[in-house]
Every structure is written in structure tokens, then in C-alpha cells.
Amino acid sequence: MDANHWGKHAPTLSEPDSLEALTSQNEATNSQRVFLSQQRPVMHLDIDGESTALPLKCCGLQRSFFKACCGSTLILVVAILVGFSISIVSFKLTGWSSWHEQDEQRFRHHHHHFVDLALGHSVERYLKELTKAPHVAGSLEDMATADYVKGLFESYGLRTGLKDYEVLLSYPVERSITLLFPNGSEVSLLLTEEPPNAKAIPPFHAYAPSGNVTEEVVYANYGRQEDYSKLDTMNVSVSGKIVIVRYGAVFRGDVVSIAANAGASAVILYSDPEDFAGGGKGGFFPDAEWLPPTGVQRGTVYQGSGDPTTPGWPSSPNGERLSDVDVAAVLPQIPSLPISANDALFIMSSLEGEVAPPDWHGALEIPQYRVGTGPVKVNLDYKGMKKLTRIRNVYGIIEGSEEPDRYVLLGNHRDAWTFGAVDPNSGTAALLEIARRFGILTQHGWQPRRTLVLCSWDAEEYGLIGSTEWVEENIDLLAVKAVAYLNVDCAVVGPGFYAAATPQLDMLLKEVAKEIDDPDSQEKSVLDTWTASAKGKPMVTRLGGGGSDFTAFLQHVGVPSVDMYFGQDYPVYHSLYDNLQWLEKFGDPSFKRLIAASTIWGLVGLRIADSLIIPFDYRNYADELEVYTKAVEKILPENGLDESVSVEPIWSAIQNFRAAVVQVEKEVEVLHKAKAGSANFYELRLSVRILNDRLLQTERAFLDRKGLSGAEWHKHLVYGPSKSDKYGVSFFPGINGAISAALTSGNWGLVQHEVWKVARAIERATVVIVGQLV
Structure with a gap:
């Protein structure tokens, strides 16, 4: 009989709150057992060499009943063992591929259900509550939004927590x-x-x-x-x-x-x-x-x-x-x-x-x-x-069934300079909508393969403070366990879908966008209009600046990251007029864009959390590295290149990295197609786990422990903030910074040093993704 059958009347076991309570509980239980055994005769059964005492009455009828019970129990045990053997044989016959297909079908069913659960009136309800008063970080009104988010997380069945900092x-x-x-x-x-x-x-x-x-x-x-x-x-x-x-x-x-x-x-x-x-x-x-x-x-x-x-x-x-x-x-x-x-x-x-x-x-x-x-x-x-003021982060957790120690994080901040209907509470409403839908999925038997963490940050407007403090406190765990961080700041400011990401997530974003109807053109998908609006330029831009809460995850820890939104700029940014009236009248009159944003955001999270093999495309990363290297080759002569500077080390490293990526793609194909008898089930599962660890750790290899020169907290050597614009993105930031410095100092040796640093980072990434010592 399963737990669902019992419902609210299911028998429960009380959990002791301390070691002393556990000891006392065990002692009381043992005493009770001794007392009962002393009150009635017992029969001793030897099971695997150990004697077990069973209470026994002495009348003939009761003895017959007892024998019948023992016989039934033995029959039941035999039946269970036979059934277990049959299921083992059945698995050997059906094989890994059959199990994998059934597993993927089950998750796809839940993902389709997630899309179908969209409700426009729910996000409107969230927004009305979140924007009823200005709530700058550190204010009582800001703390009230934390309580509101926490309460909804709990009502949707998420394991919920708070984390305060004094900043x-x-x-x-x-x-x-x-x-x-x-x-x-x-x-x-x-x-x-x-x-x-x-x-x-x-x-x-x-x-x-x-x-x-x-x-x-x-x-x-x-x-x-x-x-x-x-x-x-x-x-x-x-x-x-x-x-x-x-x-x-x-x-x-x-x-x-x-x-x-x-x-x-x-x-x-x-x-x-x-x-x-x-x-x-x-x-x-x-x-x-x-x-x-x-x-x-x-x-x-x-x-x-x-x-x-x-x-x-x-x-x-x-x-x-x-x-x-x-x-x-x-x-x-x-x-x-x-x-x-x-x-x-x-x-x-x-x-x-x-x-x-x-x-x-x-x-x-x-x-x-x-x-x-x-x-x-x-x-x-x-x-x-x-x-020094207290700020509060809120988080909700849905624990993974198979890889609970691997985290897929979705984050948005709550604090606003004024009412913050667009920035950030359109994003907060989208996060709460995702939590609502996830809660319904869990009620229908879904549990993610990997753990999902929904994060509501505080004090982002002051300098990404809530998320940064949390990342700095959890840095060692995140460095090992974080699979991806998916950020939405302003979910909706107008029409058109936009996204910025690390390159291995590009294809996943496009695949999900293809499945969602465009909120402004029901005959087209989000991908259709997104592709058309790009006009031949890269559809996915890059993350390197400090524009939102993805910064600490990517720049400080090396977690693959995404930032996504509908619309680009809006004129009432950070003003008193960023209120619900503006959003309802101009930003998203029917809330269809906000629903689409929450659906895309949540579905990307589900794909990463539930896929057997993490859906990262590092071939695209290799392509991007080539683009940046060609750009450096062009920049150097334009800035008075010293002939001793060469980017050949980077080209060589990219070649090795690309070969490693091809090898990994073949591994993925083999694991997806593995048949019965090709390997033990547990060996295949172990192979998947090892491969996934290599995929999530590869981004970390692009970090430099010492950090960028003059911006040591930022450690990513491929993407970093522009030195003249925190919101801007710079590729190979160390190289570009060294070129700027060389124009004044003439120290082109420093440029070559930065070239070597990037090459070494790419080589490290190659070692990690291959997963073998060199």
C-alpha cells in the first residue's frame, strides 16, 4: 500500500529532535518489548542463524491460526523473491535503452504538463501584491515581500528557507x-x-x-x-x-x-x-x-x-x-x-x-x-x-530523486528603487508562477532528477549584494555541485524575446523557444520571431558585465549561466513610474509575455534538471572561442602589434578542445543507444554521472584563481566586464586589458602573457571535459 493510498490518514513516525530523545525513545521501546515478551509464551525462530522470539498463546485453535499465518508469510516472501527475480530478468531483457526511453517519456509528460498549467491571473495577483508599495532594500516593505515569497513557496510545497546578511x-x-x-x-x-x-x-x-x-x-x-x-x-x-x-x-x-x-x-x-x-x-x-x-x-x-x-x-x-x-x-x-x-x-x-x-x-x-x-x-x-542593514534572501528547494547533490538554480531579485513592476517584480511574478506549476507537478508524481533551487535575492539594486553574499558563503559547494544558474531580472519590458548566456546553453534556449508560442503572434513560435529580430546577428549575446545576479555565479565561480527577458529597454526605468499601471498599459497589457517568460524560464530549468545527460553543447563554445581569437588577431595590428606577440597558443588549444568535444559527443551517443548486455545497468548509470560531472565542471576551467588584473574578484578569462562600462561585456578581458595598457606602457610582453593564460585555460577545459589525467 503506497503513501498516496493513505492520504492524510497515513500512519506517521515521530522524529526525535535530539540524540538524547532518540536514546530515550529507543530505551522506552525496548522496555515495552521486554514487558510484552514476559507476559506471554514465545516461540523462537532461527532466521539466518539469529533467534527471533514471537509471542504465542497456548490453546490449540490459536496455535493452528499461528501456523497458518507462518505459512502465509513464507508464501508471501517467496512470491516477493520470485517477483524480484523476474523484474531483474525483465530488465536484462528490456535493457538500458528501454529504461532510458521510458524515463525520458515520463519527464516529457511532466514538461508538457508544466507548459499547459500557465495561468494569466496568477501572475497578475502576484504583481498586485508585490507592487502595492515601494520596497527599497533594507525597508520594512522590502522584508514584507520576502515574507510573501516565502509564504507562497511553502504553500506550493517547496522546502523553504531564509538567509539574512548584514550589509x-x-x-x-x-x-x-x-x-x-x-x-x-x-x-x-x-x-x-x-x-x-x-x-x-x-x-x-x-x-x-x-x-x-x-x-x-x-x-x-x-x-x-x-x-x-x-x-x-x-x-x-x-x-x-x-x-x-x-x-x-x-x-x-x-x-x-x-x-x-x-x-x-x-x-x-x-x-x-x-x-x-x-x-x-x-x-x-x-x-x-x-x-x-x-x-x-x-x-x-x-x-x-x-x-x-x-x-x-x-x-x-x-x-x-x-x-x-x-x-x-x-x-x-x-x-x-x-x-x-x-x-x-x-x-x-x-x-x-x-x-x-x-x-x-x-x-x-x-x-x-x-x-x-x-x-x-x-x-x-x-x-x-x-x-549596516539587514537584507533577506529567500529560497525554495525541490530535491532531486537521483542526483540530489546537483543543483539547477533559478534566480531573481525582489528589491526595487520604487514600485518595481518591471524591475524586478515582473521577474519575481514569473518565479512565483514557476513555483506554482512545479508544486502541481509534484502533486502528480513528478520529482526532478536533479535538485531545483528557486532563489529570491535582496539588495541587487545596490550592487548585486544578496546573490553575491550567498555565492561567497556557498562557493565551495557551488563550485562542485551547481549545474547552471538561470537568471531573470526584468521578465517583461516589451515585445520580443532576448537572451544572454554562456555558449554551451545556446542550443537549449533555441530548442525551448521553438516549443513556445510567441505571445504577440500565435501563429509563430518564440524562436521564429527571435530569429527574425536578430537579422542575421547572433541571437544569444554573452554574459560578462555586472548587470544582474548572474555575475557572481559566472564570474566568481564559473557556473554556466543564462539571463533572459522579453523586450529590451523601457523608458521609466528606476523611476516612480515603474508601476503596475505602466506594465499593464504598455509593457504587457494581457500578461501573455509574462506567462511566456515564465514558461521558457521554467522549461529550460526542467530540461537541465531532468535530462539524463546535461544538455550542454560545447561544440558551440569552441566556435565562439575561434571568433574571439580571430577578433584578437584583427585588434593587435590595429593597435601597433609588436611582432613578438602571437595568438598561436590559443589556436592550438582550441584545436585540442574541439577534438575533445567531438569525443564527448560520441560518448553521449553511445550512452543514449546502449543495449541490453552491453554493460551492467549500474555501470551505465555511473558512466552517465561521471560524464555529467565533466560537463558541469568544464566552465570552471576557464577561471583564473588570481582573477583579472585590476578586477581580481572577476576570474573568468573568456568573459568579463568592460573596464569602461560595468554593464558591457568583454571577451578575453585579460588580453583586451593588456592591449589597452600596452598602448601607453609599450609592454607587449604582458599581452603575450595574457594570451598564454587564455590558452592554458582552454587546455584545462580540455582536460576536464575528457576526464582523464594527462
């Missing part, structure tokens, strides 16, 4: 920007969004230092390195000046860092209507999708990952932390504030000096964009506070 967060205290005119008049900017929300955190930059600066202003376009080079050619100096920059091209933290390196004393960033309001001609939210003139983009300007006080180790309450001086050294060095287009109009219209280059002009209603300076000066006054 350094930053909040605004006072902010002001005042224009000081030569005639003595002053104009103070509003620095607010309309209509204001008392519960929302005011527009500010997290971790910006406090400061009071009064200076002339220079306009520096997007604040990139090339923009300052252009100012140099125009003989415009930013030394000591306040720089005003428009959002859009690079990460705001890099904007502030580049300005500080150029000698600026403070930075003001604004959202130009050209970039965030469609040129300002098509209306504004709530009538149109565009950012209103009072809209402001909040965000962090910290360039690192994780808690600034504990770089490389978790933020335990009583653990080691950097000194205040050391923390200050890794945080931004000059104050900065974000402002709206309305407020920027006052500053930009007051600038004189040379007219800005044509491509620097935006859509503010001013006659000309000028670079400055004067005659107006600006006073920027900012006071902030930094304090």
Missing part, C-alpha cells in the same frame, strides 16, 4: 541643486517626481559620498571616455568643474568614475527626452509609455559586486569587515545626483561656450546644446548616510 547600504538625507546667476539671483531645482510619493525613496545615487560643491558646469554628453577625449580636442577642461551628463550609454557608476579620473568635482546625470521620451513628441506616461519630464532614474554608483565591507567573503553579523578608510577607497570619490529633464533644462539652457558636436544634441527644448562653461555656477549639496 552596508546607503540612503539620502539632504539633497539640493541651486543655480547661482551673476546678478546674485538663485534658482533651486525641485529634484522631485510628480505626483510625489511619500513612501518612495527620493531620487539619489547609492553610495555617492556627501559633499558640497559650487562650480561652473561642463556638458560631457554620455560621460564616456571618448566624450572626454572630444572635450580635450575642443580645449574644454573639466578639472574642478561639475559635469552634467545624460543617462544612456554606460553604467552610471562608470560615468562617475570616469569623471573623477578626469578631474571633475561632482556629477549630475539627467534623462534626456531623446533617450527616454521618444524625442518628447509622443506624449508621456500615463498617456504614453514615455518618461514624464519630471522622471528621474535612481541607481547605485558602486562599481563592485557584493557588500563593500566584505569583498570576497560573506557579510556575517560578527564577521570581519574592512575599515572605514578601506571601504571609502572602493566607493565613489565625488558626489553625484540624478535629476529630471525639467531640472536639467535650467542648467543646460544656462551654458555658454562652444556648441556641442551634432551627435551630442538631445531633445531638450533649448536652441543649442553647448559644452559650457559659465556664466552660471551651480551649488550641489548632498548628504547621505551609510549603515
Whole structure:
């Protein structure tokens, strides 16, 4: 009789909560047995040389009944043994291939069921709850979202847990920007969004230092390195000046860092209507999708990952932390504030000096964009506070049936600068929808082959803090056991599917996308529209920057990773207008895109968790390595290549890696087609396990233990962040960094050293995927 037959009335065994309780329970049980045996006669049976006492009454009828019971028991035992023998013979006859086919059919059935379980009203319900109040990290409202997610995980049958950290967060205290005119008049900017929300955190930059600066202003376009080079050619100096920059091209933290390196004393960033309001001609939210003139983009300007006080180790309450001086050294060095287009109009219209280059002009209603300076000066006054604050990660686990020690992780963050309907709670709603469907599958008998872990991170907006602290705490386990990390930050911002991943996951993403109807065109699959929108360019982009919570998994541990979403950019990003009304009206009116996003995300997770052999395609990785090597060959002569530098070591390593991949593909084919008698069942299962371990460990081989030069926390030698843009991706980051340095220092030997490092990493990957000592 199975457990399902018993239902809620199934007999249960109480579990002792301590060793002492277990001992007491055993002693009580033994005493009870002794007492019962003393009250009635017993018959002793010898089973395998051991005597077993059975209670026995003395009347003839009872003795006959007892004999009959013994006879029935023996018959039952014989029947079980015969049945077991028959099943062994049956397996030998049907063989591995038959078992494997039945196993795959069973999982496919559950996967189809997962797709069919989609419900639009469930994600809408999640979003309404998650976005009913602003919930910046460290706030009571943010903790309420953690409780909400945990409660739903539990209600869906997931084993659920919490993990808190004490981390350094930053909040605004006072902010002001005042224009000081030569005639003595002053104009103070509003620095607010309309209509204001008392519960929302005011527009500010997290971790910006406090400061009071009064200076002339220079306009520096997007604040990139090339923009300052252009100012140099125009003989415009930013030394000591306040720089005003428009959002859009690079990460705001890099904007502030580049300005500080150029000698600026403070930075003001604004959202130009050209970039965030469609040129300002098509209306504004709530009538149109565009950012209103009072809209402001909040965000962090910290360039690192994780808690600034504990770089490389978790933020335990009583653990080691950097000194205040050391923390200050890794945080931004000059104050900065974000402002709206309305407020920027006052500053930009007051600038004189040379007219800005044509491509620097935006859509503010001013006659000309000028670079400055004067005659107006600006006073920027900012006071902030930094304090250790508790944050909370939530996780839900569905344990694997056959490989419970192998983890497939799906993650999204909850914290938001304001309401966060798109960023991040469209992703949170998708995660909860996946949890709901997984819960139903478990009720219908499904259990994944490998363990699935659903992760809800906190404090991502401050610098990927929740996920990074968790990865740093679990790094040794993850390095051995994590199969893949699948990230969704903003699940939906508009039409069109997009994905970034490490190359071995490309084919899996495309296979899953082929099975899902496009939410905006039911006659086509997601793959159809995805392929068409790529227009011949690579469909899957790469992960290397620090844009979301995949960073610690890939860059620090070497876990194969994915980031996926519908739509690309949305104009109300990090503003007060990222609310449920905007998402319902413009981002995803019917929630069909959000349902499709959760289906693709969950199905990719199911394929990795349930496939007998992990579906990684390393042939595609070899192709990508060749593309990057050709690019380096092209870059070197364009940058004054020293003839002593050669990329031949990389070419040789790729050739060996490709040969190893072909060998592995043959192994996979053999295991899938293995017949009865070709090998013992358990030997085949062991072979699968060994192969899977090689597949999941291969990505780790691309790491360098010492890390990238100048960015040691980042250890991946194939993909890394751009040095001028945290959101940007750089292939062979060590090589590219060395080339940039060589242009100044002339040290081309360092470039060759980085070439050798990459070659050695590829050779290590070859050894791992082959799985044999050399």
C-alpha cells in the first residue's frame, strides 16, 4: 500500500529532535518489548542463524491460526523473491535503452504538463501584491515581500528557507541643486517626481559620498571616455568643474568614475527626452509609455559586486569587515545626483561656450546644446548616510530523486528603487508562477532528477549584494555541485524575446523557444520571431558585465549561466513610474509575455534538471572561442602589434578542445543507444554521472584563481566586464586589458602573457571535459 493510498490518514513516525530523545525513545521501546515478551509464551525462530522470539498463546485453535499465518508469510516472501527475480530478468531483457526511453517519456509528460498549467491571473495577483508599495532594500516593505515569497513557496510545497546578511547600504538625507546667476539671483531645482510619493525613496545615487560643491558646469554628453577625449580636442577642461551628463550609454557608476579620473568635482546625470521620451513628441506616461519630464532614474554608483565591507567573503553579523578608510577607497570619490529633464533644462539652457558636436544634441527644448562653461555656477549639496542593514534572501528547494547533490538554480531579485513592476517584480511574478506549476507537478508524481533551487535575492539594486553574499558563503559547494544558474531580472519590458548566456546553453534556449508560442503572434513560435529580430546577428549575446545576479555565479565561480527577458529597454526605468499601471498599459497589457517568460524560464530549468545527460553543447563554445581569437588577431595590428606577440597558443588549444568535444559527443551517443548486455545497468548509470560531472565542471576551467588584473574578484578569462562600462561585456578581458595598457606602457610582453593564460585555460577545459589525467 503506497503513501498516496493513505492520504492524510497515513500512519506517521515521530522524529526525535535530539540524540538524547532518540536514546530515550529507543530505551522506552525496548522496555515495552521486554514487558510484552514476559507476559506471554514465545516461540523462537532461527532466521539466518539469529533467534527471533514471537509471542504465542497456548490453546490449540490459536496455535493452528499461528501456523497458518507462518505459512502465509513464507508464501508471501517467496512470491516477493520470485517477483524480484523476474523484474531483474525483465530488465536484462528490456535493457538500458528501454529504461532510458521510458524515463525520458515520463519527464516529457511532466514538461508538457508544466507548459499547459500557465495561468494569466496568477501572475497578475502576484504583481498586485508585490507592487502595492515601494520596497527599497533594507525597508520594512522590502522584508514584507520576502515574507510573501516565502509564504507562497511553502504553500506550493517547496522546502523553504531564509538567509539574512548584514550589509552596508546607503540612503539620502539632504539633497539640493541651486543655480547661482551673476546678478546674485538663485534658482533651486525641485529634484522631485510628480505626483510625489511619500513612501518612495527620493531620487539619489547609492553610495555617492556627501559633499558640497559650487562650480561652473561642463556638458560631457554620455560621460564616456571618448566624450572626454572630444572635450580635450575642443580645449574644454573639466578639472574642478561639475559635469552634467545624460543617462544612456554606460553604467552610471562608470560615468562617475570616469569623471573623477578626469578631474571633475561632482556629477549630475539627467534623462534626456531623446533617450527616454521618444524625442518628447509622443506624449508621456500615463498617456504614453514615455518618461514624464519630471522622471528621474535612481541607481547605485558602486562599481563592485557584493557588500563593500566584505569583498570576497560573506557579510556575517560578527564577521570581519574592512575599515572605514578601506571601504571609502572602493566607493565613489565625488558626489553625484540624478535629476529630471525639467531640472536639467535650467542648467543646460544656462551654458555658454562652444556648441556641442551634432551627435551630442538631445531633445531638450533649448536652441543649442553647448559644452559650457559659465556664466552660471551651480551649488550641489548632498548628504547621505551609510549603515549596516539587514537584507533577506529567500529560497525554495525541490530535491532531486537521483542526483540530489546537483543543483539547477533559478534566480531573481525582489528589491526595487520604487514600485518595481518591471524591475524586478515582473521577474519575481514569473518565479512565483514557476513555483506554482512545479508544486502541481509534484502533486502528480513528478520529482526532478536533479535538485531545483528557486532563489529570491535582496539588495541587487545596490550592487548585486544578496546573490553575491550567498555565492561567497556557498562557493565551495557551488563550485562542485551547481549545474547552471538561470537568471531573470526584468521578465517583461516589451515585445520580443532576448537572451544572454554562456555558449554551451545556446542550443537549449533555441530548442525551448521553438516549443513556445510567441505571445504577440500565435501563429509563430518564440524562436521564429527571435530569429527574425536578430537579422542575421547572433541571437544569444554573452554574459560578462555586472548587470544582474548572474555575475557572481559566472564570474566568481564559473557556473554556466543564462539571463533572459522579453523586450529590451523601457523608458521609466528606476523611476516612480515603474508601476503596475505602466506594465499593464504598455509593457504587457494581457500578461501573455509574462506567462511566456515564465514558461521558457521554467522549461529550460526542467530540461537541465531532468535530462539524463546535461544538455550542454560545447561544440558551440569552441566556435565562439575561434571568433574571439580571430577578433584578437584583427585588434593587435590595429593597435601597433609588436611582432613578438602571437595568438598561436590559443589556436592550438582550441584545436585540442574541439577534438575533445567531438569525443564527448560520441560518448553521449553511445550512452543514449546502449543495449541490453552491453554493460551492467549500474555501470551505465555511473558512466552517465561521471560524464555529467565533466560537463558541469568544464566552465570552471576557464577561471583564473588570481582573477583579472585590476578586477581580481572577476576570474573568468573568456568573459568579463568592460573596464569602461560595468554593464558591457568583454571577451578575453585579460588580453583586451593588456592591449589597452600596452598602448601607453609599450609592454607587449604582458599581452603575450595574457594570451598564454587564455590558452592554458582552454587546455584545462580540455582536460576536464575528457576526464582523464594527462
